[in-house]
Amino acid sequence: MSELLPCPYCGDRMDDYVLQVWEVNVKEYAIGCRNCGASGPNDISKDGATKMWNLRREPKAPTQQWEPLPENVVTQEPAQP
Ligand SMILES: [Zn+2]
Numbered sequence: 904m905s906e907l908l909p910c911p912y913c914g915d916r917m918d919d920y921v922l923q924v925w926e927v928n929v930k931e932y933a934i935g936c937r938n939c940g941a942s943g944p945n946d947i948s949k950d951g952a953t954k955m956w957n958l959r960r961e962p963k964a965p966t967q968q969w970e971p972l973p974e975n976v977v978t979q980e981p982a983q984p
Pocket residue numbers: 910911912913914936937938939940941
């Protein structure tokens with residue numbers, strides 16, 4: 904079985920056990936991520952599912968982060984009665 908690429912949603916620090924071959928039904932398999940619940944396309948073989956999962960990986964956007972407010976932004980005070 905080919906090596907699984909890390910989950911495209913969780914990032915790169917996934918351990919092997921996180922990605923799991925799921926038997927979707929009697930004849931189909933998919934790779935699923937136990938961390939975020941993402942799953943790859945179904946395939947009729949485990950190896951195929953692995954390949955599909957690897958194909959699915961795309962360059963992911965940088966993790967969203969909170970950005971500090973620019974210094975010139977004045978915090979709105981509540982209006983005085
Ligand atoms: Zn994931």
